[in-house]
Amino acid sequence: MINLIFGIFIIAGILFSIFNGTSYNISNEILKSASDTFDIIKGLFPLMALWLGIMNIAHKSGLLEKLSNILRPVLSFLFPDIPKGHKSLEYISSNMIMNMFGLGNAATPMGIKAMESMKELSNSDEASDSMITFLILNTTGFTIIPTTIISYRMLYHSTNPSAIIPICIISSFISLTIGIIINMIIRRIYRCGS
Amino acid sequence: MWILVLIIVIYGLYKGNNIYDDFIEGAKESFGVILNLFPTLLGMILSINILVGSGLLNYIFNFVKISLIPMEVIPLMLLRPISGSSSLALLSNILSIVGPDSFTGVLASTMMGSTDTTIYILTVYFGSVGIKKTRYALFNGLLADLFSFIISFIVVTLLYNCFF
Numbered sequence: 228m229i230n231l232i233f234g235i236f237i238i239a240g241i242l243f244s245i246f247n248g249t250s251y252n253i254s255n256e257i258l259k260s261a262s263d264t265f266d267i268i269k270g271l272f273p274l275m276a277l278w279l280g281i282m283n284i285a286h287k288s289g290l291l292e293k294l295s296n297i298l299r300p301v302l303s304f305l306f307p308d309i310p311k312g313h314k315s316l317e318y319i320s321s322n323m324i325m326n327m328f329g330l331g332n333a334a335t336p337m338g339i340k341a342m343e344s345m346k347e348l349s350n351s352d353e354a355s356d357s358m359i360t361f362l363i364l365n366t367t368g369f370t371i372i373p374t375t376i377i378s379y380r381m382l383y384h385s386t387n388p389s390a391i392i393p394i395c396i397i398s399s400f401i402s403l404t405i406g407i408i409i410n411m412i413i414r415r416i417y418r419c420g421s
Numbered sequence: 422m423w424i425l426v427l428i429i430v431i432y433g434l435y436k437g438n439n440i441y442d443d444f445i446e447g448a449k450e451s452f453g454v455i456l457n458l459f460p461t462l463l464g465m466i467l468s469i470n471i472l473v474g475s476g477l478l479n480y481i482f483n484f485v486k487i488s489l490i491p492m493e494v495i496p497l498m499l500l501r502p503i504s505g506s507s508s509l510a511l512l513s514n515i516l517s518i519v520g521p522d523s524f525t526g527v528l529a530s531t532m533m534g535s536t537d538t539t540i541y542i543l544t545v546y547f548g549s550v551g552i553k554k555t556r557y558a559l560f561n562g563l564l565a566d567l568f569s570f571i572i573s574f575i576v577v578t579l580l581y582n583c584f585f
């Protein structure tokens with residue numbers, strides 16, 4: 228799937244640029260992708276080291292376990308495949324909480340740790356159902372305070388930049404619920420198909 | 422954020438752990454993660470740069486016309502799952518044209534706020550731990566995004582007058 232998308236994006240882009248007369252631009256885009264990636268990594272790496280360090284203290288002291296106990300009813304409903312008390316539940320719950328408070332750069336390392344420990348469970352290079360559920364939780368992006376969007380609204384002189392918060396909360400909460408339902412339906416269809 | 426760090430450190434000390442050693446051990450793991458992530462991310466950004474840079478998406482936008490929702494948000498809906506930085510630039514552009522407190526401005530902001538860069542998240546999460554077969558993940562993620570956009574539209578339509 229990923230291989231196909233990778234190929235289609237590149238071929239469609241290059242062919243269109245020839246037809247459109249912008250092929251001179253494509254060479255720049257190709258080279259720029261290397262520095263673009265490095266810019267992302269450059270931003271991500273130190274923050275990831277920082278948060279993995281801090282959260283390892285919380286993990287070792289048992290604080291994350293306490294956190295996942297609070298979320299246990301929700302987690303066991305969403306992730307029936309993960310055995311109770313498994314460490315991936317700790318990481319999933321910390322990822323969820325950090326996402327809610329808009330701490331995106333702290334949520335990502337926790338998400339990766341969650342994926343890592345879920346991979347230990349499934350022990351294959353195929354995405355498990357739990358991994359996909361977790362991915363959907365992240366892509367539907369349930370946020371209480373959308374900081375970036377508020378700052379953009381301020382930039383363009385909104386009379387009340389934070390008025391977006393209640394609308395965003397309602398909308399993203401419903402989206403999250405629908406996302407989980409869709410996930411369950413697709414999972415069932417996929418199981419029947421294979 | 423500082424409250425979080427304070428609680429974690431106090432709780433760690435209270436449990437009698439070697440918290441500095443724990444910190445170092447955790448931070449060290451970032452090397453492995455980044456090492457796996459870099460090639461995956463590079464591949465994805467290469468293909469997305471080519472696609473976005475070719476202008477193909479802009480060409481498609483000219484043909485997509487849905488009378489129900491404002492024209493301005495259609496490119497945002499298509500770009501949002503693919504590229505975080507491009508969609509943020511687009512949001513900024515929309516807000517500067519229609520104004521942040523207009524119906525379209527609020528709709529665009531809500532759409533941005535209730536979704537995320539699905540393909541980026543998929544690449545980072547699966548790429549960094551070496552998941553190669555993603556099964557129904559991408560389809561599921563994109564479908565959830567589509568529904569998020571529809572829900573944003575319904576919620577903003579219903580609540581716009583209450584808040585603005």
